[in-house]
Amino acid sequence: MSSLPSRAAVTLWLAGLLIAALILGLRGEMATDLGRFMPDPGAEAGLPLDVDAGPGARQLLLAIEGGDAARRATASDGLADALREDPAVAGVHNGRGDFDPEALEAILDLRYLLSPAVTPERFSREHLDTAFAERRDDLSSAVPTMPRELIPRDPTGELLELGERLRDPFGDATRGQHGVWTDPAGERALLVVRIAPEAAGLEEQTELLQRVDREFTALAADDLNLLQAGPPAIAVESRERIRAEVTAFSLAASLALAVLLLVVFRHPHPVWLAAIPLGSGILAGAAVVTLVFGHLHGIALAFGITVLGVALDYPLHLFAHAGRRAAARVAGELWPALVLGAGSTALVYALMAATSFPGMAQLGLFVLTGILVAAAVTRWVLPALLPRGARERGLPEPRLPLPSLRPRGQRAGLGLLLVAVIAALAVLLSRDPFPWNDQLTALNPVPEEAIALDRELRDALGLPDVRHLVLIRGESADAVLQAAHALDEPLEALRDAGAITGFDHPARILPDIVTQRERQAALPERDTLAEHVERAVRDHGFQAEAFTPFLDDVERSREMDPVTPDSLPDGPLRQALEPLLLAPGEHSAAGHERAWIGQVLLRGLSDAGAVSQRLDADAPAGGAEIGLVDLRATTEAMVADFRTAALTRLALAALAVTALLWLLTRDPGRSLRIVTAVAAGLLLTTASLLLLGIELTLFHLIALMLVIGLGLDYAVFLGRPGAMEPDEARRTRRSVTLCALSTGLVFALLALSSLPVLRALGLTVALGVVFSYVAALLLARPVNPSPTPEAPGPGPGLLRSRKNPTP
Known part of the structure; x- marks a missing residue:
């Protein structure tokens, strides 16, 4: 390659990197929600699922332990007060004064439309007599149920009814002797923190958890300890563990790889140049995916970088073959x-990129782009980046010690390989059903202790089941609210039957318009109500004129416009409604972007089948669609769908690759050897994992994709026509051995990780490298024997090669 083409190649490469960086900088969006990686399995049934929008997804659970009960209660109150001032917090509940009437003053004018207790009987003489008796008790009590200043406006206690509705999700929580929530044993003070929607991102949650720790440290004694649980805490701990182990193992692997290359080449340039094709491929792949899809999913990026590890082999082939030869000429030969x-x-x-499965399409396009860019950079850019001396005279x-493989040994090795492949097939065929593990626990890097703590605190607080919920989809908010209201009867029947212990839904916070109109109709006219009040106050020492605000509020409520989600004022009711009723744009349900989504929470679910059957039998008529969703089963179905689609595409790809190999080589024997080597490596790796008692997860499948790429690389280079000559055979075996050694070293280190994802990737690829x-090596064509001076017909070139063999 002349200097001008070299300069042109480097210029184009730098321009491409700059364009890719600009695309990512200006348009780059990193998606993390599972719904944008995998298709929505509920969409076909009309029940879209947005995993990240679940009511419990923004619920942080806190437990204070140590010290005595009084100090724990004091710390609980102090922490709750401090966190209520945090803009990232939508609400803090610790059992002390939760949902007291003072906090509900913002909705005082709306109480007669929202209170479930409003009926014609509510304003009868008999009921008013009872209500005024209770208010008289409040005036004489040191701890009144209603603040005295609200009695003239709300003698019937509608605010108390609304408070009960808000308290209902925590109805099973234990209140200790000091008035705050505790666990049943009374050894921990418990708090629930609801994170604001605008702080639902992982970065924002991480910062909030750090502030919680600082606030607790500032106010608590040394003998108190704070525990954090709930989805935000688990997500943050998961990321931190992954980040810490990935950083540690990346440093270790990079150091080991650098040492290996320095020992092998005794020159620093291969160490840093080897990363250029891989880095270029990653940058280009990310930019192309962003252009096509408008965003890049974090899962596709992580898996894509793993699979692109095969691109690290390309520069190693170049360096290993370049010994004392011009790098550009060697790149052309390879x-x-x-x-x-x-x-x-x-x-x-490419076949994966053509699928309608969003995550797989991104992964396919990312790797497709990265592989082609890495190969092009190795061919045209890398030789030009070598220093002048290395570029012209080689490295x-x-x-590197080479395996000795004589024809007799190769034939014996092929026999052993055949026996091993037959045994591997027997292992695979004997597993029925095949041991795929789609459970989320197999993919979860969080320790079991953290999961157990979350479960323990959730049970102590009586929080709804985070696995099951009822989804309602409707064309409007009111359609969803009507459907939720109609579920009261079947859900109460299920509670009476013991299938659930409680439930909550958006209509319990905000009734539908029809229900609000019915409550308005139950309100008496002013004259009638005034007469009833005047008679009721006589026996309880009140003056009738003191309750004029009560008469004014009832009269005003009779003509009031119904309350809607938009008109509901800020405060505890709005905060309670937001996670239960999702407007268009607040969820990512594919195909239902304009729908309103209602979520019904179930507590103490013991019989999901009974709930599903009852909902199917008693689902209200109308435009809304209702169904019970098992979040764990649904997410595992997503994983299974991804796996099935990937395996289908891999099967199609095997046929396409076989055809491509034959088309490009025009050598059926060579094509068959390559395909057989790849298949053998894949079979032996999979069978070994099964013999080790490992159930295969999504991470093992991604690792096996990399094994396929590595197997293709090894078999193609060892099967090169030029690799049959002794000198070139030594260079080729050396380059493939170096590739296998470097990849195996990196992934063997990963196999030592305590995280399931890293351990699965590491062990699978390390085994795959060995077998592939x-x-x-065994399936490569035998090397032509080295000529000797007595051998007939040796050409002068061969004789020179024999006198000066390449080491």
Whole structure:
């Protein structure tokens, strides 16, 4: 390659990197919600699911332990007061004064439309007599149920009724002797923190948890300890554990790889140059996915970078072959094999990119782009980046012991390989059903102790089940509220039957318009109510004129416009409604972007089948669609769907790659050897995992995709026509051995991780490297014997090669 094409290649490469960086900087959006990676399995049934919008997704659970009960209660009150001032917090509840009437003054004017107790009997002489007796007791009590200043406006106690509705989700919580929530044993003070929607991101939650720790440290004694649980705490701990282990293992792997390359090449340039094709591929893949999809999902990025690990082999092939030769010429000689290997791998992911499965399409496009860019950078850019001396005279000959493989040993090895493959097939066929593990616990990096703490605190507080909920979809908010209201009767029947212990839904906070109109109709005319009040106050020592505000409020409520989600004022009722009623734009339900979503929470669910059957039998007529959703089962179905789609695409890709190999090589024997080597490596790796008692997860599948790419790379290079000659065979075996050693070293380190995701990736790829390398080596065509001076017909070139062999 002349200097001008080299400069042109580097210029185009730099321009491409700049464009990719601009795309990511200006349009880059990193998605993290599962609903944008996997299709919505509930959509076909008309029940969209937005996992991140669940009412419990923003619920932080806190427990204070240590010290005595009084100090725990004091710390609970202090922490609750401090967190209520935090803009990222929508509400804090610790059992002390939760939902007291003073906090409900913002909705005082709306109480007769919202209170479930409003009926014609509510304003009868008999009921008013009872109500005034209770208010008289409040005046003489040291701890009144209603503040004295509200008695003239609300003698019937509608605010208390609304407070009970708000307290209902925590109805099973234990209130200790000091008035705050405790666990049943009384050894922990408990709090529930509801995070504001605008602070629902992982970064914002991380910062909030840090502020919670600081506030607690500032006010608590040394003998008190704060525990955090709930989805926000679990998500933050999960990310921190992953980040810590990934950082540690990345540093260890990078150091080990750098040492290996320095030992092999005795030169620093291969160490940093080897990362350029892979880095370029990652940047280009991220930019192309962002352009096509408008965002890049974090899962696709993480999996894509893992699968793109095969691109690290490309520069190593170049460096290992370049010994004392011009790098540009060597890159040209290797280009046909590089095209064959990279093209075959790219074809696999091109088929994935063509699927309608959003996450798989992103993963396929990312890897497809990255592989092609990495191969092109290795071919045209990398030689030009070498210093002038290395570019023209090559690098030092790599020092790496090579396996000795004589024809007799190769034939014996092939026999052993055949036996191993047959045994592997037997292992796979004997597993019925195949041990796929789609459970989220298999993918969860959080320790079991954290999950157990979350479950323990949730049970102590009587919080709704986070696994099951009833979803309602309607064309308007009122349609959803009407459907939720109609569920009261079947849900109460289920509670009476013991299938659930309680429930909550948006219509218990904000009634539908029809129900509000019925309550308005139950309000008496002013004259009638005034007469009833005058008679009721006589026996309880009140003056009738003191209750003029009560008469004014009732009269005004008779003509008031119904309350809607938009007109509901800020305060505890609005905060309670927001997670239960999602407006269009507040959820990511594919195909239902204009729908309103209502969520019915179930407490103490013991019989999901009975709930589902009752809902099917008694679902209210109308435009809304209702169904019970098992969040865990639904998410596991997403994982299973991804796995099934990936396996289907891989099967199609195997056929396409076989056809491509034959088309490019025009050598059926070579194509068959390559495909057989890849299949053998894949079979032996999978069977080994099963023999180790491992159930395969989504992470194992992603790792097996990388094994396919590595197997193709090894088999293609070892099967090059030029690799049959002794000198070139040594260089090729050395380059493939170096690739296998470097990849195996990195992933063997990952296999030591305590995190399921890293351990699965590490162990699978490490095994895959060994089996794919051995299979490719055994299935390569035998090397032509080295000529000797007595051998007939040795050409002068061969004689020179024999006198000065490449080490």
